[in-house]
Amino acid sequence: MERVSFWKKIKKIWDSSRRLPIIPIIIMSVIIVCALFADLSWLGLPDIRLAPYEANEMSLGDRLTPPFFMPGGSTEHILGTDNIGRDILSRMIYGARVSLSVSVLVILIASVIGTILGMSAGYARGRTEAFIMRVTDAAMAFPALLIALLLAVSLGPSFSTVVLALSALSWAPFSRMMRGEVVRIREEDFVAQARITGASPARILIKHIFPNVVNTLVVMMTMSVGLVILIEASLSFLGAGVPATTPTWGSMASEGRDKIARGWWISLFPSLAIGLVVLSCNFLGDWIRDKMDPRLRQL
Amino acid sequence: MARFIIIRIFQTLVTLIVISMVVFALARASGDPVMLMAPAQASLADIEALRQYLGLDKSIPEQYWVFLKNVAKGDLGESIRTRRPVATIIGERLPYTIQLSLPAIFIGLFVSLILGVTAAVKRGTWIDTAVKFIAILGQALPSFWLAILAIQIFAVSLQWLPTSGTGGLDHYILPVLTMSFFMLPIMTRLIRSSMLEVLDSEYVKLARIKGLSEMWVVWKHALRNAIIPLLTAAGITFATIVTGAVIIETVFAWPGIGRLIAEAVIGRDFPVTQAVVLLVAVVVLMVNLLVDILYAYVDPRIRY
Numbered sequence: 001m002e003r004v005s006f007w008k009k010i011k012k013i014w015d016s017s018r019r020l021p022i023i024p025i026i027i028m029s030v031i032i033v034c035a036l037f038a039d040l041s042w043l044g045l046p047d048i049r050l051a052p053y054e055a056n057e058m059s060l061g062d063r064l065t066p067p068f069f070m071p072g073g074s075t076e077h078i079l080g081t082d083n084i085g086r087d088i089l090s091r092m093i094y095g096a097r098v099s100l101s102v103s104v105l106v107i108l109i110a111s112v113i114g115t116i117l118g119m120s121a122g123y124a125r126g127r128t129e130a131f132i133m134r135v136t137d138a139a140m141a142f143p144a145l146l147i148a149l150l151l152a153v154s155l156g157p158s159f160s161t162v163v164l165a166l167s168a169l170s171w172a173p174f175s176r177m178m179r180g181e182v183v184r185i186r187e188e189d190f191v192a193q194a195r196i197t198g199a200s201p202a203r204i205l206i207k208h209i210f211p212n213v214v215n216t217l218v219v220m221m222t223m224s225v226g227l228v229i230l231i232e233a234s235l236s237f238l239g240a241g242v243p244a245t246t247p248t249w250g251s252m253a254s255e256g257r258d259k260i261a262r263g264w265w266i267s268l269f270p271s272l273a274i275g276l277v278v279l280s281c282n283f284l285g286d287w288i289r290d291k292m293d294p295r296l297r298q299l
Numbered sequence: 300m301a302r303f304i305i306i307r308i309f310q311t312l313v314t315l316i317v318i319s320m321v322v323f324a325l326a327r328a329s330g331d332p333v334m335l336m337a338p339a340q341a342s343l344a345d346i347e348a349l350r351q352y353l354g355l356d357k358s359i360p361e362q363y364w365v366f367l368k369n370v371a372k373g374d375l376g377e378s379i380r381t382r383r384p385v386a387t388i389i390g391e392r393l394p395y396t397i398q399l400s401l402p403a404i405f406i407g408l409f410v411s412l413i414l415g416v417t418a419a420v421k422r423g424t425w426i427d428t429a430v431k432f433i434a435i436l437g438q439a440l441p442s443f444w445l446a447i448l449a450i451q452i453f454a455v456s457l458q459w460l461p462t463s464g465t466g467g468l469d470h471y472i473l474p475v476l477t478m479s480f481f482m483l484p485i486m487t488r489l490i491r492s493s494m495l496e497v498l499d500s501e502y503v504k505l506a507r508i509k510g511l512s513e514m515w516v517v518w519k520h521a522l523r524n525a526i527i528p529l530l531t532a533a534g535i536t537f538a539t540i541v542t543g544a545v546i547i548e549t550v551f552a553w554p555g556i557g558r559l560i561a562e563a564v565i566g567r568d569f570p571v572t573q574a575v576v577l578l579v580a581v582v583v584l585m586v587n588l589l590v591d592i593l594y595a596y597v598d599p600r601i602r603y
Contacts, residue, residue: 138314141583143538145545149564150576154325230441234546237443239565250441257447257550261455271444278439 021287024280031277035096051090052078055247059085064263080265082255088269091247095270098236098248099277102162103228107221109167114174115217119205121175122182133179139172144231152240159242162235166228177220181213215292223285226278233274249274303595311588318580319370322573323363370577376570378563385574388559395465396548396555399474400540407479407486412522414483415490419498420517430487437484442543446477446550463552474551481543482536489532494525527597533590541579 039049059081066073067080067088079088121132148165155161185191186209194208235241236250244251249270256266341349350356357365369376375385418430453473454462461470497503498521506516544557552558556575563571 134310134314135317137587138318138584141535141538141587143541143579143583145542146560146576146579149545149560150322150325150572153564153567153569153572226439230439233441234443234542237441238545238549238561253441253443253447257443260447260451264451267444267447271441271447275436275440275444278441279435282435282439 021280021283024283024287027276027280028284031096031100034093035100038093038097051087051093053087053090055091055094056086056245057090059087061085064259066263067265067269079269080263082252082266083259083263088252088265091252092249092270092273095247095249095252095273098159098242098246099229099232099274102159102166102232102242103225105163106166106170106228106232107224109163110170110224111174111217111221113167114171115178115213117171118175118178118180119182119209119213122179123186123201123205123209125183129179132175136172136175136179139169140176142169144169145234148231148235149238149240152235157240157243159246162232162242165235166231170224170228173224174217174220177216178213181216182209185209185212219285219289219293222281222288225285226281229274229278229281300595304592307588307591311584315581315584318584319367319577320363322577322580323366325573375574375577378571379568380566385570388571389556389574389578392554392556392559395553396544396557399471399478399548399553399555400544402471402475403478403543404482404540405479406475407482410479411483411486411490415487416494416517416522416525418487418491419494422495430491434484434487437480442477442481442546443550445480446473446547449473449477450550463550465554474547474553478540478543478547481547482539485532485539486529486536489529490525493528494521497521497525500524527594530590530594530597533586537583537586541583 034050037050039046039051039054062077062081063085064083065077065081065085068075068078070080073080077087077089079092081087082091117132117136121129121136144166147168148162151165151168152161155164182205191204191208194204199207232241233248233250233253236248237254239251239254241248241250252270253267253274256263256268256270259266347356373386375389377383378385378388381388414430414433418427421427450462450473453460460472464470498517502524503516503521506520507513511520541557544555545561546557547553548555548557549561556578560572560575562568563575
C-alpha cells in the first residue's frame with residue numbers, strides 16, 4: 001500500500017511539472033537577467049555589472065585557463081579563459097544580449113510583415129492572394145542563411161544589418177499561416193454580418209478577424225524564437241554577424257574552433273548555451289501552443 | 300496538365316527575374332565597384348575610363364540589362380580577390396559540394412525513414428519518445444557544434460579520422476555524417492506525422508484485414524502513401540542542405556560552394572557572393588518547379 005501511494009505521488013508531481021515547463025522557464029529567466037544586467041551601461045552605470053569581468057577585458061597571464069573543475073582551473077575564471085585571456089563566462093553573459101535582442105526584434109518585424117501580408121492575401125483572395133502567396137513560397141524555399149550572408153556583405157556588418165537580414169525571409173511562415181487562418185475565418189457568419197453592416201475590409205480584418213487569429217500568432221512567435229537564435233549564431237559563426245567587438249555565442253564558438261585541442265571549453269560552453277536556450281524556447285513554445293491553440297500540434 | 304506546367308514555368312521565370320533584380324540592387328548598394336577594383340594610385344581619368352570600360356556610366360536599367368545578358372552568357376563577373384572568372388571558380392567548387400551532399404542526403408533519408416516509420420508504428424512507446432528526443436535535440440543544437448565535437452572526438456582524441464580537408468575516403472566520413480544528421484530531425488518529424496495519418500486510413504485497415512503481414516502493410520502499403528506529402532517538403536529540405544553545406548564545409552575546410560560563399564563574405568567579395576546566391580536561387584526554383592509538376596502528376600486534385 002505504501003509503495004502504490006508513493007508512486008502515485010511521484011506521478012502527480014511528474015504530471016504537474018509537465019503542465020508547467022519549469023526548467024525552460026528557469027533557463028530563460030536566467031538568460032533574460034544576464035542580458036539585462038550584464039552591465040548597467042544602458043542606465044548610465046557601466047561599472048555595476050553582473051558579469052565578473054568586462055567583455056573584452058584581457059588578462060594575458062591567465063591565457064587558456066581551464067574551467068574551475070579541471071586541474072589548473074580556478075574560481076577566478078569559472079568557465080575558463082580563451083587564448084588571449086578573456087573570461088568565457090563574462091563573454092557569454094554579454095553574448096546573451098545579442099541573441100535575445102536580435103531574436104525579439106526579428107520576430108516582431110517578421111510577425112508584423114507576415115501578418116499584414118498573410119491576412120490581406122487570405123481576405124482579398126483572387127490575384128492579390130496568388131501574387132502574395134507566390135512571393136511567400138519563394139521566400140520559404142530560399143535558404144535564409146544565404147540571403148543573410150548576401151545582405152551582410154552588401155550593407156556591411158552591424159546590428160541593424162543582422163536584424164534586417166534575418167527579417168528578410170522570416171516573415172514568410174507567418175504570412176502562410178495567417179493566410180490559412182483568415183481563409184477559414186472569413187467564411188464565418190460574423191464576418192458576413194460585419195460586411196453587411198458596411199464595415200470596411202480594414203475594419204473587418206482588424207476588429208473582427210484579428211482577435212480570432214492572435215492566439216495562433218503568439219504561438220508561432222514563441223516557436224520561432226529558437227530558430228532565429230540558431231540562424232543568428234550561424235551568421236556570427238561565419239563572421240557575418242554583429243561586429244567582432246561585441247561577443248556573441250556564435251562568434252565565440254567560431255573563435256574556439258581551431259583551439260579545440262588545447263581549450264575545448266572556449267567553443268563548448270557558448271554552443272551549449274545556444275542549445276539550451278533553443279531547447280527551452282522550443283519547449284516553452286510547445287507548452288504555449290498546447291495552452292492556446294492545440295490544433296497546431298503536429299508531432 | 301500542359302496548361303498547369305506552362306503556368307508554373309511562367310511563374311518560375313517571373314520569380315527568377317524578381318530575385319535577379321533584388322540581387323542586382325544589392326550589388327549596387329554595396330558601394331561603387333569601380334572604387335573597389337581601381338588601384339589606390341589610379342588618377343580620376345583612369346577611374347572614369349574603368350567606369351566606362353565596365354559599363355557603369357550607363358543608366359541603372361541599362362546596367363541591369365547588361366547584367367542579365369552577361370548572366371545568360373554564363374559570364375558572372377570576376378572575383379575581386381583572385382581576379383578569376385566567377386563561373387570558373389564555381390565550376391571547380393561545385394563537384395566537391397555534390398560529392399558531399401549526395402551521400403549525405405541518401406544516408407539522411409534512409410535513417411530518417413527508419414526512425415520516422417518505427418516511431419509512428421510504435422507510437423507512444425519508449426522508441427517513439429527516443430526518436431522524438433533525437434529530433435528535438437537535433438533541431439536545437441547548432442550544427443557547427445556537432446561538427447566541432449565530431450572533430451574533437453574522432454580526429455583529435457581518437458585520431459581515427461582526418462580533422463579536415465579532402466583526400467581519401469576517410470576524409471568523407473565526418474562531413475557526410477554530420478551533414479546527414481543535420482537534415483535528420485526535420486525529415487524524421489515529417490515522415491512520422493505523415494505515416495501516422497496513413498496508418499489510420501481505411502486501406503491500411505483493409506490490408507490488415509486481408510491478413511497481410513505487418514511488415515508488408517507498413518513498409519509497402521503505408522509507406523508508399525506516406526511519402527507523397529514529403530515531396531512538398533523537398534524545397535524546404537533543399538534549403539536545409541544548402542545551409543548545412545555552408546556551415547559544415549567551413550568547419551571541415553571542404554573546398555565546396557558552401558565554403559566559397561563563407562570565404563567570399565569574409566573577404567567582402569561581392570561578385571562571388573552574388574553569383575552563388577543566384578545559382579542557388581535558380582536551383583531552388585527548379586527543384587520547386589519539378590516538385591510541383593511531380594505532385595500534380597501523382598495527385599490530380601492539385602491541377603487547376
